Amino acid sequence: xxxxxxxxxxxQKAIDEKQYPSHPKELYEPISYLMALGGKRxxxxxxxxxxxxxxxxxxxxxxxxxxxxxxxxxxxxxDDIMDNAPLRRGKPTVHAKWNQSVAILAGDxxxxxxxxxxxxxxxxxxxxxxxxxxxxxxxxxxxxxxxxNFETAPKVTLADYIExxxxxxxxxxxxxxxxxxxxxxxxxxDAEKLYDFGVNLGIAFQLQDDILDVYGDPEKFGKQxxxxxxANKKTFLLIKALELADExxxxxxxxxLQNTSISPSEKVSYITAIYNKLNIKDIAQAQMITxxxxxxxxxxxxxxxxxxxxxxxxxxNMLTKRDN
Amino acid sequence: xxxxxxxxxxxQKAIDEKQYPSHPKELYEPISYLMALGGKRxxxxxxxxxxxxxxxxxxxxxxxxxxxxxxxxxxxxxDDIMDNAPLRRGKPTVHAKWNQSVAILAGDxxxxxxxxxxxxxxxxxxxxxxxxxxxxxxxxxxxxxxxxNFETAPKVTLADYIExxxxxxxxxxxxxxxxxxxxxxxxxxDAEKLYDFGVNLGIAFQLQDDILDVYGDPEKFGKQxxxxxxANKKTFLLIKALELADExxxxxxxxxLQNTSISPSEKVSYITAIYNKLNIKDIAQAQMITxxxxxxxxxxxxxxxxxxxxxxxxxxNMLTKRDN
Numbered sequence: 001x002x003x004x005x006x007x008x009x010x011x012q013k014a015i016d017e018k019q020y021p022s023h024p025k026e027l028y029e030p031i032s033y034l035m036a037l038g039g040k041r042x043x044x045x046x047x048x049x050x051x052x053x054x055x056x057x058x059x060x061x062x063x064x065x066x067x068x069x070x071x072x073x074x075x076x077x078x079d080d081i082m083d084n085a086p087l088r089r090g091k092p093t094v095h096a097k098w099n100q101s102v103a104i105l106a107g108d109x110x111x112x113x114x115x116x117x118x119x120x121x122x123x124x125x126x127x128x129x130x131x132x133x134x135x136x137x138x139x140x141x142x143x144x145x146x147x148x149n150f151e152t153a154p155k156v157t158l159a160d161y162i163e164x165x166x167x168x169x170x171x172x173x174x175x176x177x178x179x180x181x182x183x184x185x186x187x188x189x190d191a192e193k194l195y196d197f198g199v200n201l202g203i204a205f206q207l208q209d210d211i212l213d214v215y216g217d218p219e220k221f222g223k224q225x226x227x228x229x230x231a232n233k234k235t236f237l238l239i240k241a242l243e244l245a246d247e248x249x250x251x252x253x254x255x256x257l258q259n260t261s262i263s264p265s266e267k268v269s270y271i272t273a274i275y276n277k278l279n280i281k282d283i284a285q286a287q288m289i290t291x292x293x294x295x296x297x298x299x300x301x302x303x304x305x306x307x308x309x310x311x312x313x314x315x316x317n318m319l320t321k322r323d324n
Numbered sequence: 325x326x327x328x329x330x331x332x333x334x335x336q337k338a339i340d341e342k343q344y345p346s347h348p349k350e351l352y353e354p355i356s357y358l359m360a361l362g363g364k365r366x367x368x369x370x371x372x373x374x375x376x377x378x379x380x381x382x383x384x385x386x387x388x389x390x391x392x393x394x395x396x397x398x399x400x401x402x403d404d405i406m407d408n409a410p411l412r413r414g415k416p417t418v419h420a421k422w423n424q425s426v427a428i429l430a431g432d433x434x435x436x437x438x439x440x441x442x443x444x445x446x447x448x449x450x451x452x453x454x455x456x457x458x459x460x461x462x463x464x465x466x467x468x469x470x471x472x473n474f475e476t477a478p479k480v481t482l483a484d485y486i487e488x489x490x491x492x493x494x495x496x497x498x499x500x501x502x503x504x505x506x507x508x509x510x511x512x513x514d515a516e517k518l519y520d521f522g523v524n525l526g527i528a529f530q531l532q533d534d535i536l537d538v539y540g541d542p543e544k545f546g547k548q549x550x551x552x553x554x555a556n557k558k559t560f561l562l563i564k565a566l567e568l569a570d571e572x573x574x575x576x577x578x579x580x581l582q583n584t585s586i587s588p589s590e591k592v593s594y595i596t597a598i599y600n601k602l603n604i605k606d607i608a609q610a611q612m613i614t615x616x617x618x619x620x621x622x623x624x625x626x627x628x629x630x631x632x633x634x635x636x637x638x639x640x641n642m643l644t645k646r647d648n
Contacts, residue, residue, distance in 0.1 A: 022468055023466075024469045024473060026469055026473065027469045062643060076409065078428055081425075081428060082424075082425040082428060082429065100406075101405075101406040101472060102469075103407065103474075104402055104428060105402070105465055105468055105469055107432075108432075108435070108465050109462060109465045109466075111435060112461045112462050112465065115454070115458055115461075119451065119454045119458070123447075123450075123451060126447075127450065129438070130443045131443075132445070133439045134436055134439055137439075138436050138437075138440075139353065139435045140346075141429055141432050141433045141436065142348060142433075144429060145350055145351045145426075145429055147521075148425060148429075185605060203340075261585075
């Protein structure tokens with residue numbers, strides 16, 4: 001059995017050692033650049049943890065783990081174009097550093113690279129693993145499209161929102177775990193349960209992200225606190241506040257959302273004050289804990305020794321109790 | 325054995341019957357739209373012809389043929405963004421009709437769709453087919469990047485150019501044929517030979533395209549005659565002309581390339597006159613015929629009945645003797 005830190009190191013080493021062709025350099029340099037920007041490598045670690053849960057050989061899962069991380073970074077490269085984002089992990093995004101065409105095409109090649117990695121699993125599970133991988137990829141794209149649609153949607157319900165984050169964020173965690181389970185020779189029942197663990201944990205993870213965006217410690221939170229508020233992003237917090245507000249508060253809230261003359265810090269503090277009045281933080285945390293509990297229930301139902309499950313419980317705790 | 329027309333009809337029917345999810349519609353409508361714009365369906369027909377060559381069951385190859393056509397259309401969707409193209413087959417491109425983010429993301433989903441189709445081949449050949457598919461996909465992306473690099477490259481040699489069109493255009497014809505051959509239970513020697521047939525035919529096909537762009541009959545050629553000249557595109561014709569021109573002609577040619585005050589029709593007629601003086605059309609046709617002959621030589625070396633090869637010879641003739 002391996003600790004999370006050990007698995008992170010194994011993944012990092014594999015990423016560092018991965019070589020891409022040298023020509024044409026406009027295509028491959030952006031891939032190496034983005035992959036080297038770091039991050040917590042949560043998704044590939046989940047692949048290995050799943051294999052480890054069933055006492056499988058984690059070294060047989062490394063290419064699949066790299067496939068998941070490469071796929072994830074491909075989506076970041078394309079999402080950053082769509083979001084017009086100048087920075088990723090504090091560094092210029094690929095389309096900003098090179099240009100947009102490079103970011104489209106290097107992203108496409110990353111996507112192929114992720115397929116080249118995933119098809120290296122044993123032939124006996126290839127078809128099953130590819131089905132999970134493809135379904136995951138479709139889900140992530142659908143989630144991104146629905147998220148973009150929300151920007152101009154007149155009304156987004158909480159159910160719409162949970163479905164969006166399920167697709168955009170959570171299915172990739174579930175898919176990573178299911179693939180790791182299949183490599184660890186888990187049966188389909190256990191692999192499905194682990195998928196459910198991952199999806200519900202992923203929803204909890206995103207809700208925690210929404211909370212941290214407003215209530216995170218600026219010292220510890222890597223991003224600008226209040227970024228979602230400034231972007232009028234329809235997060236769990238805003239959707240819930242719009243749902244709970246009485247008429248007067250609703251008018252205030254809509255006023256702040258549409259007001260372009262107040263300063264960014266005023267906008268953040270006024271809207272946060274409304275959230276506080278409506279007790280939104282507690283409600284969001286309760287919702288987050290509900291999803292975390294559903295995920296742990298699925299984990300408990302898996303046929304695997306408890307001591308092996310401890311690592312995934314620790315991981316779940318790390319994600320839902322994190323402050324950054 | 326099936327005629328080309330029969331195979332085209334089988335492909336068209338399969339495309340017409342293909343259903344995509346209805347939600348989110350911004351993601352799936354552009355895919356149906358682009359797939360319905362038509363085209364000659366050459367690439368999927370090649371998959372079926374290859375299966376047919378080895379007396380395989382072409383109905384087992386239909387999903388692979390759709391995978392190739394879906395992949396090809398995905399590359400068109402993304403290339404059109406990069407090329408800032410307003411029209412595709414006379415209709416608005418996806419990024420023009422919807423927006424750029426939709427074209428990026430719908431393209432990504434099309435790419436996944438192509439993988440979902442290709443993995444439906446028999447498990448016994450899955451790994452082999454996926455290797456061909458992935459290598460083909462990487463090649464096409466590399467070719468597109470090299471083509472974009474040519475726009476600002478100070479000098480492009482004929483060898484550079486042939487390598488670019490091999491990647492951007494020809495490997496997909498080779499890959500389509502090789503996959504069809506594997507589905508038809510061809511051995512690796514024959515599958516490789518058919519790949520060589522496709523790649524060399526693809527190069528001949530692109531050279532014919534270069535020739536038609538300047539010397540095509542405006543009535544029959546679907547695109548604007550002289551489009552490459554107006555875009556200063558470094559085609560076989562221009563590269564060869566720059567190579568053969570004496571100092572005075574070279575100065576003239578470079579003058580026309582850089583002159584922004586002459587009218588489009590003047591630019592086309594002046595540069596065409598230089599091509600004529602240097603005999604560029606004959607040289608390009610000779611080069612095209614050379615590649616067509618190499619491709620037919622590879623076809624001849626395949627272990628399959630001559631009467632079955634006739635269809636592919638007819639196809640090759642159709643491509644290299646076409647006027648549109």
